[in-house]
Amino acid sequence: MKRITELDFDNTYSRLPGDFYDDARPTPLENPRLVCFNPDAAALIDLNPEEANNPELALYLSGGITIPGSHPLAMYYTGHQFGVYNPDIGDGRAILLGEVRNEHDGKWDLHLKGAGRTKYARVFDGRAVLRSVIREYLCGEVMHGLGIPTTRALSIVGSDEKVERETTERGAMLLRIAETHVRFGSFEGFHYTGREDYVKLLADYVIENNFPHLKDGNDKYASFLSEVVDKTAKLLALWQAYGFAHGVMNTDNMSIIGLTLDYGPFGFLEEYSPEYIPNHSDHFGRYSFGNQPAIAFWNLQMLATALGSLVPRELSQEVVFGFRGLYGKYYLGIMRQKLGLVKEDDGDPMLIKGFLAILEETKADYTNFMRGLGDFPAEAEGEKVNTVEEYPAFKEWAAVYGRRLISEGSVDAERKVAMSSVNPKYVLRNYLAERAIRKAEDEGDYSEIERLRVLLKNPFSEQPGFDEYSKPTPPSERGLVISCSS
Ligand code: AMP
Numbered sequence: 001m002k003r004i005t006e007l008d009f010d011n012t013y014s015r016l017p018g019d020f021y022d023d024a025r026p027t028p029l030e031n032p033r034l035v036c037f038n039p040d041a042a043a044l045i046d047l048n049p050e051e052a053n054n055p056e057l058a059l060y061l062s063g064g065i066t067i068p069g070s071h072p073l074a075m076y077y078t079g080h081q082f083g084v085y086n087p088d089i090g091d092g093r094a095i096l097l098g099e100v101r102n103e104h105d106g107k108w109d110l111h112l113k114g115a116g117r118t119k120y121a122r123v124f125d126g127r128a129v130l131r132s133v134i135r136e137y138l139c140g141e142v143m144h145g146l147g148i149p150t151t152r153a154l155s156i157v158g159s160d161e162k163v164e165r166e167t168t169e170r171g172a173m174l175l176r177i178a179e180t181h182v183r184f185g186s187f188e189g190f191h192y193t194g195r196e197d198y199v200k201l202l203a204d205y206v207i208e209n210n211f212p213h214l215k216d217g218n219d220k221y222a223s224f225l226s227e228v229v230d231k232t233a234k235l236l237a238l239w240q241a242y243g244f245a246h247g248v249m250n251t252d253n254m255s256i257i258g259l260t261l262d263y264g265p266f267g268f269l270e271e272y273s274p275e276y277i278p279n280h281s282d283h284f285g286r287y288s289f290g291n292q293p294a295i296a297f298w299n300l301q302m303l304a305t306a307l308g309s310l311v312p313r314e315l316s317q318e319v320v321f322g323f324r325g326l327y328g329k330y331y332l333g334i335m336r337q338k339l340g341l342v343k344e345d346d347g348d349p350m351l352i353k354g355f356l357a358i359l360e361e362t363k364a365d366y367t368n369f370m371r372g373l374g375d376f377p378a379e380a381e382g383e384k385v386n387t388v389e390e391y392p393a394f395k396e397w398a399a400v401y402g403r404r405l406i407s408e409g410s411v412d413a414e415r416k417v418a419m420s421s422v423n424p425k426y427v428l429r430n431y432l433a434e435r436a437i438r439k440a441e442d443e444g445d446y447s448e449i450e451r452l453r454v455l456l457k458n459p460f461s462e463q464p465g466f467d468e469y470s471k472p473t474p475p476s477e478r479g480l481v482i483s484c485s486s
């Protein structure tokens with residue numbers, strides 16, 4: 001276990017040509033202090049959790065002191081935002097401090113969000129506000145707990161620095177870690193400026209670092225695209241099955257290794273609704289919950305276009321069109337597990353569709369209803385299960401479901417255990433995050449964030465004393481509008 005000054009850096013991105021990034025230094029915050037520290041993320045980079053007590057750690061984690069061995073830079077990228085190409089994006093407020101190798105030969109980007117203006121900041125201030133970094137910090141942990149690929153956060157440094165959004169808020173920095181921060185949009189900028197040599201160089205870089213098994217294969221670029229399609233399909237299947245709406249699926253927010261990246265106005269479903277739009281500036285619902293898989297497919301088309309010089313059109317079409325089949329296969333697989341089904345049956349897609357239709361109509365809580373379904377007695381064909389059990393359509397569905405369970409010899413007690421390992425008891429409901437944010441902002445009390453972090457890292461385990469945290473949003477907090485400014 002290492003001190004912050006002893007980390008083992010290998011800054012591969014900084015060895016790429018200058019057009020890939022801009023050397024940037026973080027702009028320190030006024031009166032920085034460490035307010036959250038995630039020991040689980042620290043373990044990934046071999047950082048001693050005792051370092052949380054190092055009075056200088058806040059300075060290292062907010063750019064006040066440069067971490068020895070690091071090479072801070074802002075990454076260049078572009079992307080399609082709400083369907084329109086923007087040639088002018090890049091890390092405007094985040095800085096890749098460096099890449100740390102751990103003792104298991106894993107490599108992690110340390111990416112500091114809210115680090116001040118960079119060359120790519122355009123008219124913006126380079127900052128992130130406390131409430132938005134708290135949401136990102138917590139959501140990374142619950143996603144990881146749910147088994148959904150994600151970036152994670154090591155720390156939050158708070159400050160007295162004033163940041164203007166709808167109101168005056170306080171600036172904060174989040175140190176985010178991931179195996180890479182390369183995005184679909186990292187390829188697009190080079191393609192649309194005719195630098196196909198750089199598209200190739202970046203593809204080679206990503207293959208070397210994140211897909212090394214493809215390095216010496218034939219058709220390695222097509223295989224690379226194919227793996228990105230596969231990872232993206234898996235990610236989307238997980239989002240849809242767990243009721244996660246990202247909110248801003250622009251191509252610059254799409255991780256090349258299939259991580260959930262760039263948490264903004266995200267939300268977990270309360271009631272099941274394909275129309276759910278977590279981002280209040282998304283007036284036409286481009287990024288509504290139900291649209292997410294189609295948008296991922298479109299984003300992959302944009303990636304394939306950017307890789308056009310490496311993968312011929314006909315081949316990339318075939319690969320990208322594979323998304324639908326892969327997504328369907330993964331989604332069905334996860335939903336079968338969530339329903340406690342072990343064997344495959346041709347009727348499963350209809351069974352799942354019928355189930356979701358009932359949830360949508362009855363406005364049952366998505367997370368809690370699925371959790372409660374683990375108590376369904378196979379023999380009873382529609383006995384009391386949950387809040388919607390009296391609903392006629394549910395009884396009909398339950399009869400089919402019950403027969404299906406009996407047909408595969410399902411054992412109630414065993415099924416319940418299996419279902420509880422895939423249907424969470426807790427998710428990061430917006431009101432829970434909001435309560436923690438309120439305490440932090442109003443009282444300088446960060447204990448609720450820590451409580452949520454510890455709770456949500458094991459979202460499938462019943463945790464005594466935390467029943468309240470599994471409740472749907474109380475009526476008084478229903479109309480909560482999450483600001484999309486961050
Ligand atoms: P996001 O919506 O956070 O994914 O950001 C989209 C783009 O805008 C990225 O290039 C960000 O770096 C940039 N950006 C967002 N907010 C700021 C800010 N306050 N200062 C500088 N750049 C920003």
Ligand code: MG
Binds near residue numbers: 252253262
């Ligand atoms: Mg972004």
